[in-house]
Amino acid sequence: MTCLVKVFLVGKDFGASPAYLFSILHPERVLGVITLGVPYAPAPPGPSMLHKYLPEGFYMLRWKEPGRAEADFGRFDAKTVVRNVYILFSRSELPIANENQEIMDLVDPDTPLPSWFTEEDLSIYGALYEKSGFRTALQVPYRTVSDDLKLADTVVKVPTLLIMGGKDYVFKFPGIEDLIKSEKAKEFVPNLEVTFIPEGTHFVQEQFPEQVNQLILAFLAKNS
Incomplete structure (x- = not known):
């Protein structure tokens, strides 16, 4: 059986x-x-949809272009790339470069790391990407996100x-x-709970690990 x-x-x-x-x-x-x-x-947003609402310098459009992110990242060591990514994506603004910039140029070298992300964290993550490179991290999401799964x-x-x-x-x-904070999301996910951690950024699980863990454990217990 x-x-x-x-x-x-x-x-x-x-x-x-x-x-x-x-x-x-x-x-x-x-x-x-x-x-x-x-x-x-x-229906994930494809390039045409992103171009309709966001400028050419939007990070997803830049990184979808084969070779562009590789050239941008290649100007720095892996640790610096990871550092810049954590600084950029812990902000509340969309990363958008102008025509004379690449995405890595959006971070001032003197900008400190977020308080919850330590130099030790950075060294460990940087060493991992030094070994693996960024090819898969770019290919899997940014260059396949608009694939139609039918x-x-x-x-x-x-x-x-x-x-x-x-x-x-x-x-x-x-x-x-509007999708998240209205009832629209439940048209696609009828049995949905949404929880907000007010001070959290895109790295909420690293900022508030204990709070996130408790939310996950409560959900597991409720639905086991």
């Missing part, structure tokens, strides 16, 4: 997409989905928890704040 194992899935940022997708394709295998920083949207059913039916930092730059994406 085969025992069917059911799981909870947890995804952060672009990791939310495969979690949502797996729950749609295999709902019988999933007890619940927990995501941080990115709500579910059945799903027959696009509704996430399992219990779902979305944890958002109140100062997350994702709220500045066109239509995202």
